[in-house]
Amino acid sequence: xxxxxxxxxxxxxxxxxxxxxxxSELDRISSTLSLPKNIRETTALIYRKAVTKGLVRGRSMExxxxxxxxxxxxxxxxxxxxxxxxxxxxxxxxxxGRTYRFITRELKIRLLPTSPIDYISRxxxxxxxxxxxxxxxxxxxxxxxxxxxxxxxxxxxxxxxxIYVSSTLSxxxxxxxEVAEVAGVTEVTIRNRYKELIEELGIADKMSEASAKDD
Amino acid sequence: xxxxxxxxxAAVDAEMDLDKIAATLDNAEYEPxxxxxxxxxxxxxxxxxxxxxxILVFSSGKMVCTGSKEIRLVKxxxxxxxxxxxxxxxxxxxxxxxxxxxxVASSDLKSELNLDKIAFTLENTEFEPxxxxxxxxxxxxxxxxxxxFRSGKIVCTGAKKVIDVRRGVEVLxxxxxxxxxx
DNA sequence: ATCTTACTTTGGAAAGC
DNA sequence: GCTTTAAAAAGTAAGAT
Numbered sequence: 001x002x003x004x005x006x007x008x009x010x011x012x013x014x015x016x017x018x019x020x021x022x023x024s025e026l027d028r029i030s031s032t033l034s035l036p037k038n039i040r041e042t043t044a045l046i047y048r049k050a051v052t053k054g055l056v057r058g059r060s061m062e063x064x065x066x067x068x069x070x071x072x073x074x075x076x077x078x079x080x081x082x083x084x085x086x087x088x089x090x091x092x093x094x095x096x097g098r099t100y101r102f103i104t105r106e107l108k109i110r111l112l113p114t115s116p117i118d119y120i121s122r123x124x125x126x127x128x129x130x131x132x133x134x135x136x137x138x139x140x141x142x143x144x145x146x147x148x149x150x151x152x153x154x155x156x157x158x159x160x161x162x163i164y165v166s167s168t169l170s171x172x173x174x175x176x177x178e179v180a181e182v183a184g185v186t187e188v189t190i191r192n193r194y195k196e197l198i199e200e201l202g203i204a205d206k207m208s209e210a211s212a213k214d215d
Numbered sequence: 216x217x218x219x220x221x222x223x224x225a226a227v228d229a230e231m232d233l234d235k236i237a238a239t240l241d242n243a244e245y246e247p248x249x250x251x252x253x254x255x256x257x258x259x260x261x262x263x264x265x266x267x268x269x270i271l272v273f274s275s276g277k278m279v280c281t282g283s284k285e286i287r288l289v290k291x292x293x294x295x296x297x298x299x300x301x302x303x304x305x306x307x308x309x310x311x312x313x314x315x316x317x318x319v320a321s322s323d324l325k326s327e328l329n330l331d332k333i334a335f336t337l338e339n340t341e342f343e344p345x346x347x348x349x350x351x352x353x354x355x356x357x358x359x360x361x362x363x364f365r366s367g368k369i370v371c372t373g374a375k376k377v378i379d380v381r382r383g384v385e386v387l388x389x390x391x392x393x394x395x396x397x
Numbered sequence: 398a399t400c401t402t403a404c405t406t407t408g409g410a411a412a413g414c
Numbered sequence: 415g416c417t418t419t420a421a422a423a424a425g426t427a428a429g430a431t
Contacts, residue, residue, distance in 0.1 A: 058415060082345065094405075097346045105341070113331065113344050151331045152348045152365045154425065186427060191398090220421040224410045250418045251412040269419050271411060279410050281420040317409040321422045347406040348424045360407050362423060370422050372408045400431080406423090414416080 015051065018061065022047055025065050025089075032088045033080060035073070042072035050103050059099060066091045067099035071109060078122075079114045081156055083184050116150060116159035117141050119183070123163055126182040127174050136166035140197065147200050153193065157185045161193030165203070169210050216371065216380050220319040221283040225293050225311040229276045232305060236272065239303040252279070255299070257292055268292035272300070278311065286377060289313060318374040322384065324367040329396060333363065336394045352387060359383040 023044060030040050046068040050056060056064050066089040073080045086093040104111065117138055124134040140162045144150050150158055160183035167174045176187045183190075198204040233253040237245035245253040252271035259267040266288040271279040278296065283289045293311045301307055330350045334342035341351040349362040349370070357379035362370040369387075374380045391397035 097343070097405085101341060101343065101346075113334070113342055148327075148329065148365075151329065152344055152424070154345055156345070157426075188398090188428095189426060192425090217422090219423095220419095222409055222420075226411095244418095246418090251414095252418070254419070256419095267420095271419060273411055275412075277411055279419070281410090281418095283420090314410085319408075319421055341406095343406090344425085348426090349406065351407065353407095362407055364423055366424075368423055370407070372422090374408085398431100400429105402428090402430100404427080405425085411418095 018051065018056070019048070022051075022061055022065050025062055026069065029066065029069060029085070029088045033084065035069075035080075036078075039069070039072050039076055039078070042075060043069045046071055046103070046107070046109070049107050053106060055103050055106050059102075060091070062089055063091045063095050063099045064103065065089070066096045067103055070096060070100050071104060071111065074111050074114055075109075077115075077118050079118050079155070081184055113151075114155040115141075116144075116155045116162065119156055119159040120163065123159060123179075123182050127163065127167070127178060129163070129167060129172055129174070130170075133163075133166050133170045133172050136169065137162040140165055140201065143201050144197055149196055149200055154185065154189070156183045157189040157193050159183060160185050160190050161197055164190055164194050165197055165207065168207060169203075171215050173215050216320040216322045216384065218284055218286070218318060218320050218377070218380075219370075220281065220317075221286055221289055221315060222317040222319075223280045223283075223289045223293075223313055223315045225278045225280060225313045227276045227278075227297065227307050227309070227311045229305065229307045231272055231274050231276055231300070232303075233272065233274055235305065236300060236303050240299055242299075255296055257295055264291065265295050266292055270296045272296070276307075280313075286315060286318075289315070315375055317372065318377060318380060319370065319372045320374070320380045321368065321370050324369060324388070324397065326367045326397060328363055328365050328367055328391075330363065330365055333391070333394065333396045336396060337390065352390075354383050354386050356386070357382050361387055 026043055047065060050064055066085050070085050082093045082096050085096055120134055120137050160179050164176060164179045176190045180187045180190050198207045233245050236253055237243050243253055243255050252273045255270045255272055257265055257268045268280055268282040280289050280292050297307050330342055334340050334350055339353045349364050352361040352363055359371055359373040359379055371380050371383055
């Protein structure tokens with residue numbers, strides 16, 4: 001009986017210790033990404049479930065925390081890219097993605113693919129674009145969705161292209177380089193996506209007119 | 216369906232001196248610090264009927280053959296491998312026992328696919344466009360995995376028999392039609 | 398701006414860390 | 415779990431021209 005008692009005690013102690021380390025790691029990453037409290041709570045909840053299901057065995061605690069955080073951000077529709085989380089944590093992008101798919105599968109958490117729309121406000125703020133330009137970018141994305149120009153492409157690339165188009169169409173122009181910088185994609189990707197957008201949505205003429213003018 | 220790659224394990228009853236093979240054959244690579252197996256690359260030689268393939272040779276006499284485009288070519292590649300190994304002065308009796316471990320095939324459903332809808336409708340799928348543009352579709356019987364692309368092109372992997380690929384496609388198509396996404 | 402090379406995903410075996 | 419091999423799909427990336 002003593003043995004069983006002691007075993008319970010050791011397990012709970014080990015689990016608590018693991019949880020304390022995990023939560024401090026979570027706080028560290030959260031503050032560098034300045035994430036709100038509700039996301040930290042969702043992340044902690046997912047992490048606890050992962051520990052309970054024994055999903056941390058065989059992989060690092062950091063990668064599970066990072067993956068849970070990635071999932072939590074998506075769940076709240078304020079996604080961070082794998083690159084952003086990889087940079088804030090000490091975990092490689094590839095590892096976070098694998099761990100995310102693993103725990104998501106095991107915990108039966110099904111999240112819809114990230115929508116480019118969820119990146120608009122954050123990217124636009126970084127670019128200091130007005131709400132008007134943001135709304136236009138969102139309108140473009142909704143049309144893009146209808147024309148099946150979103151599925152299968154990277155969400156950040158599509159979001160970046162929509163912002164590039166809406167800003168070009170406005171008097172708050174931003175260069176491909178500036179947009180690419182905040183979105184974390186290359187200029188080539190923005191070019192590929194925006195060409196597809198303006199052609200399929202029939203705003204190519206409007207675009208060339210707008211880019212000919214100045215702000 | 217077109218077979219793109221075949222992976223097979225094989226074994227012969229003989230100890231392999233990998234250092235000796237590496238020192239004798241110029242098409243062999245051996246970095247024991249990096250990987251325990253010796254890599255032997257066969258380049259396509261039409262007149263000699265030698266197919267392109269890469270064979271991993273272990274000191275135990277076990278081997279792994281990858282890169283074949285046809286099931287039949289696995290044996291051809293391994294026979295050539297043993298021939299080259301014997302040329303190094305290593306005595307190998309008989310032929311290798313071969314087991315097909317994986318068949319990779321590609322095809323085209325000839326119809327654009329709405330991956331979002333497929334992912335939303337079917338549970339045995341995974342779709343993470345930020346990480347990979349293809350949708351992962353797992354089939355239980357036969358146990359194979361498909362990668363589906365919006366273009367309608369597909370990849371099948373995990374099959375151990377050619378017929379598993381065919382049956383897998385049948386199941387895949389049936390499921391897609393049932394979910395009215397094809 | 399376009400080309401080339403390369404990496405992401407799927408699956409499996411081998412021997413050893 | 416990782417390491418090494420091969421190959422396809424499509425998107426993205428990086429360095430060269």
